[in-house]
Amino acid sequence: SLTRMCSIEPCSLLQQSNYDCIIIVGDNPLHLGQNLSAFSKTIQHYCAKNCSIMSPKSTTFVPCSESVAPAGRLVFAHTGPLNRDFDDSRSLYDAAQRGIELAISAGSRSPLLCRAWLGSLPSDQWSMDLNNLDRCIALGALQAVYCPLEVREATGNRNAALVGRLGYLVNQEDDATAALVAQRFNFIRALESGRQLARDIGGSDPERMSPGRIADRLASEFGVVSNGPVVMEIEESIKPEKYPLMAAVDRGSVERHRGKVVHLTYEGELNSRADAADRSHVTLLLAGKGVTFDSGGLSLKTGGSMVGMHRDKCGAAAVAGLFSLLAQLRPPNLTARCSLGLVRNSIGSGSYSPDEVIVSRAGRRVRVVNTDAEGRMILADLLCLQRERALELAEPSRARLFTVATLTGHAVLAYGQGYSIAMDNGPARRLGVAAKLQAAGDLIADPFEISTVRREDWDFVRSSGPYEELLQCNPQPSAATPRGHQFPAAFLAAASGLDKHGTDSKIPLSYTHIDNAGSAGRMKSTPPTASPLLAVAMRYVLPRLSRCL
Template identity: 40%
Template sequence: MTSNFFTPAAENAWREQDWDLLVLFTTAGEWPANKVLADIAQAGKLLDARVGNTLTMLAAPQVSGGRMILAPVTGTDNEYQDVRLFADMGKQAAALAKAVGARRPLLMLDAKLDAAYKQALQVAALGFAQALWQPLEKREAEGLSAALDAVGVLADEQTVAQLSAIEAGKYLARDLCGTEPERMSAPAFAHYSVAHLQDSGLTIRVEENRDALERDYPLMSAVARASFQVARHQPRVVRFEYQGEGECQHTFLLAGKGVVYDTGGADLKIGGAMAGMSRDKGGAAAVVGLMKSLSELKPKGIRVIADVGLVRNSIGSEAFVTDEIITSHAGVRVRIGNTDAEGRLVLADVLSHLRIKAKECVAPELFSVATLTGHVVRAYGGYTAAVENAVAREQGVANSLNEIGESWGDPMEISRLRREDFAKIRDVSDAADILSSNNAPSSITARGHQFPAAFLLKASGLMDNTGEDELPLPYTHLDIAGSATEGDPVYGVPTAAPLTALLQYILSKSSH
């Protein structure tokens, strides 16, 4: 999909013939304020009692393309609902538009809504685009082009430019996350990312040298130990950097977990639990997609540095095992508690490098994004969980991020780090500084998504940057194990969460 998939449309574009279908989003039980469109809907209701209450197709000679999908959204008066109602309807409308053969639909909103729905049209449009994505393997095997030629949005150019940038990033992220582990191995993931960002203006560096990786990313290299033997499975670390015009006011440093396939390692996943583990790269995918969106929007006054650790957690005679003690990049001795808790090892080394980089940056904020634990799914279902360090909590990072995410249909739950989380990573043998994990599934472990954040703080050296430090570093861990895909729990469609919320949060600090 090209970055100009969404096209701005003028106020009266619904009358023009540049579009072959009008998709009108309204609220159920209310007619549009536009009299022409209201008359079309009311006439349709004489023939079909569902009109105005459910998704319907109407003959509409007065509008562009001569036909209209009326997409009434139900539930906007329910205080437990949110703007994702419009994303849901956008997906339904996209399926119908595609089924009836539309190639250039125009999206329009005509509804009375309160402030919680201020981004309703944008959310509907992103839902519409989400439903049109086709897996990369299918597109390559069948030579498929984009499902539609273009989608018009009745909004101003700035709004639509932002929508196009978001969708361009999400499309790339869906490809990276959703593609099978041979087509999107660690080297292939790095190559695909660089190929789609090579003309973006970003600075990109790929580390693939084994000596450098083992020296600078010792925990990640332990995870990769069995995969080094196979060239196409060897690990990579990719750094993307965006520097906006003007004086830098804020710096954002992002770490993405890119476990391109997770067998569990020596603690092998059994009983069918390995299926879907090609999606364990959703964090890295979302981070790369975010950099794509930023490269298109080019906000001023900010700097964004993103590192993604790409690795296959393979089994074999070289595999790392439970009980090993490995010193992290930050100099912390880590006892391995379970080889299936590999993502936090990848992130710890990547975060350590970002921690050092942050000390020379203006107003730095750190984030990690990862499909990290089954516990977060047990605790929060399909929501992203935000776990902050004390500095970020004091600054209200997660609260701000969640408030923005709520308005854009990318909400999250906020968890709090507590003393019990640090107690869980104590190595009782006293031979190591910390323990990477317990030896039970996180989904049945109390505080199973919170204590990994405590590990990340310790293993990366971020615990040294407390509120009393000269440069306190706010850090927020985002666990997207529940939100990275939707639909089928194993092979559902990638969502690119939390790209939209993170992007809007970053833009809110920009001077553009």
């Protein structure tokens, strides 16, 4: 099958003959540690002739004989120092990614990754647990190994010329049992399998991943069976009476690009022995933006800014990836439901236009100002549905509502590439939802910035005119608007009716908006990152698996 690629397997030094390259990730080529002493001499000799291997963040191919490293290939990927104020877990992730890229370009097809002894490790949370280090290295390597779905399909090869086998050296002094090592790698493989699904959906072009074809891919992933770990439900068309704002965005598309809504449900077993707060039962209710192509609609994107807009589905893609992970790991004490709005923002005679006033699912009169702000139209109705689902729960206080979307260019302007942004409402802030996500992301090279929705954001979307209650947007692009990534969160809360569930209300509901426009990956030709999938998995899935993982 072309849907799954090679993953990573634990291995001991004795098995190195199964591989054709050794990649050492370390912070000092002259101190590799006991485990890798077999390579010390070779690297020291090389270093005496070419000291560029010592430069922080360099990646070096060290020529050696086949008696030292299999196929005579040895790569040293320098992490740089790890203990400065601004160093974080990405130093390991990036070094592994660079190491694999160099190994592949040298002809390796089955590299073996090794973590050197890291002398500059600080005693921070992320570096205290060696599992965190191994996860970051493994996931950085797996990002480099990913081959786009379209290439796999065009060549008929699931690994299309990248690598066929990827190993990870398990340190022998580590007293972990074989069973525990297997469980740890099972977790990494599940993370990667979720990321693969997310990258396939998010990265493929707007025809290969049109709304209908995304739904097909999800159906083959989860099966339309009622007794699988994840139950899938598809709405084949977007009904205006159910989703008035989302249906407006869908109006301009031809039949081939018609929108769909996919709902996924995961219900983990209840484990009443769960003691710690991080292990007690929660229900995640997520809405994902899956805009397969964003032309801007009639408020047309001009000046070449339409290029890359097939990546506007990376919110929905990351959420779908999370459910793939849940299906494999089946964590207890967790219920998760999501609704993915798969819609194209097209230009046609039926397109929705500025000036239209549409009543949202929550009954709010919304004035369309800029049709390029289509993501919030899609999410407001889906967030309203999550709100209804939360209110049906026996304990709505255990619900955690999220919207996940590549929503604004302003997110990238404000924090740059590589950061997801989390914005809590009042109840979520009391629970520390964004802060805990940020802490979890820091452990796994998936960093977050926290933004705050303020009174100016609410003022900005409130209309003073008699026709409408809410303004969907302003006419300018978000990147030309002050607080351009914060005010959409106020709109989402208001248009979905969540503003009635603040800390001052009878039934407070925790809601966090995640803008992953900056973290989903550059909208050019590099594969998507699947961010914020890793951070969400570290926050909500890992604590519910075996304690010793």
